[in-house]
Amino acid sequence: MQGMLTEIRIAGFGGQGVILAAAVIGKAAAIFEGGYATMTQSFGPEARGGSSSAQVILSSEPILYPYVTLPDVLVVMSQEAYTRFSSQLKPGGVLIVEQDLVRVDQVTPGHSVFAVPATRLAERLGRKVVLNIVMVGFFGAVAALVDREALRQAVADSVPPAMQALNLQAFDKGFEYGAQLMQKLAEDGQSEGILSLDLEVEV
Amino acid sequence: MQGMLTEIRIAGFGGQGVILAAAVIGKAAAIFEGGYATMTQSFGPEARGGSSSAQVILSSEPILYPYVTLPDVLVVMSQEAYTRFSSQLKPGGVLIVEQDLVRVDQVTPGHSVFAVPATRLAERLGRKVVLNIVMVGFFGAVAALVDREALRQAVADSVPPAMQALNLQAFDKGFEYGAQLMQKLAEDGQSEGILSLDLEVEV
Numbered sequence: 001m002q003g004m005l006t007e008i009r010i011a012g013f014g015g016q017g018v019i020l021a022a023a024v025i026g027k028a029a030a031i032f033e034g035g036y037a038t039m040t041q042s043f044g045p046e047a048r049g050g051s052s053s054a055q056v057i058l059s060s061e062p063i064l065y066p067y068v069t070l071p072d073v074l075v076v077m078s079q080e081a082y083t084r085f086s087s088q089l090k091p092g093g094v095l096i097v098e099q100d101l102v103r104v105d106q107v108t109p110g111h112s113v114f115a116v117p118a119t120r121l122a123e124r125l126g127r128k129v130v131l132n133i134v135m136v137g138f139f140g141a142v143a144a145l146v147d148r149e150a151l152r153q154a155v156a157d158s159v160p161p162a163m164q165a166l167n168l169q170a171f172d173k174g175f176e177y178g179a180q181l182m183q184k185l186a187e188d189g190q191s192e193g194i195l196s197l198d199l200e201v202e203v
Numbered sequence: 204m205q206g207m208l209t210e211i212r213i214a215g216f217g218g219q220g221v222i223l224a225a226a227v228i229g230k231a232a233a234i235f236e237g238g239y240a241t242m243t244q245s246f247g248p249e250a251r252g253g254s255s256s257a258q259v260i261l262s263s264e265p266i267l268y269p270y271v272t273l274p275d276v277l278v279v280m281s282q283e284a285y286t287r288f289s290s291q292l293k294p295g296g297v298l299i300v301e302q303d304l305v306r307v308d309q310v311t312p313g314h315s316v317f318a319v320p321a322t323r324l325a326e327r328l329g330r331k332v333v334l335n336i337v338m339v340g341f342f343g344a345v346a347a348l349v350d351r352e353a354l355r356q357a358v359a360d361s362v363p364p365a366m367q368a369l370n371l372q373a374f375d376k377g378f379e380y381g382a383q384l385m386q387k388l389a390e391d392g393q394s395e396g397i398l399s400l401d402l403e404v405e406v
Contacts, residue, residue: 014230014360023222023244030246037246041226043233044240044265050360062247129363157217157253160332 137174
């Protein structure tokens with residue numbers, strides 16, 4: 001019998017950095033908060049076609065069985081990933097989408113759906129390639145499962161030294177965008193539909 | 204009961220791209236050769252200190268239990284990783300080391316030890332950051348578990364478009380270095396000790 005597990009799936013296309021995003025979350029939870037995590041990626045015939053997905057399990061105890069069944073949090077960065085995985089989200093689960101890459105057809109009652117223009121925020125830093133770390137920052141602010149500083153440290157530890165400054169900026173940009181969204185939702189009392197900020201808000 | 208499994212562990216420091224290297228190998232085996240693979244990274248208190256390691260399992264059938272027990276192939280990119288994992292290599296196993304980062308104390312009888320100056324080869328391409336993909340190329344040539352073209356395609360699919368050309372060059376550089384080493388060993392009839400080329404050989 002295992003303790004309480006939290007399951008997260010991150011999915012998108014190959015090259016978007018899905019795996020690095022998953023590894024950062026696992027590392028943050030485990031190393032900096034004294035817990036345990038596993039990150040698993042499975043490859044098989046269904047993985048043809050350039051999609052990429054990874055599973056992260058967070059636990060207070062060593063993890064005996066690292067397969068995700070139904071995720072508590074689903075982070076998607078492509079329409080294909082949304083189509084494939086959104087029906088697996090647990091009741092009460094959190095769906096996080098890249099808002100320019102994913103059109104959400106309908107919001108399942110009981111799910112919270114948060115949208116972030118991570119590609120555009122990454123482009124503002126001059127490097128679209130860090131959209132995955134913008135997503136991690138946004139995840140940090142809206143899912144509130146893992147401490148901000150722990151995530152930030154895990155970002156720094158997971159990229160080459162020459163890329164640290166850029167990736168930390170990307171993380172902060174995503175986190176601040178998410179924090180601003182959460183504040184606006186609290187002020188407005190909004191909790192239904194697709195929860196997003198107007199990008200024109202300066203972040 | 205599962206079919207024949209091949210287990211590979213890749214280990215080094217955080218930021219070296221251990222996970223991407225593992226994911227490329229898993230993807231190559233599964234997608235392009237119609238097999239299955241899993242890539243797993245575990246995080247716990249022992250992961251403090253900036254080390255990074257990932258496990259890949261290759262199989263002809265879906266994988267039920269994704270934990271590596273004793274690897275058939277161990278790829279190490281740091282001294283700490285060598286110290287921690289080298290005793291776990293299976294009898295008859297293959298050890299692949301980054302030769303400037305790892306000092307091999309002694310070669311266990313029955314193990315094959317191959318060394319590659321991946322950092323220097325990556326530096327010749329102007330970007331030390333691709334040392335992980337040089338290692339994947341070298342692994343492809345010396346372990347001969349996964350088809351060269353499949354690995355190459357998996358590299359292309361796993362990095363952002365702007366980084367493809369550089370990563371493919373890194374892959375080819377590592378593969379060619381490994382192929383040249385294997386040819387030299389066949390000519391010399393050498394199979395013991397630490398198997399490496401003089402770097403001054405032009406590759």
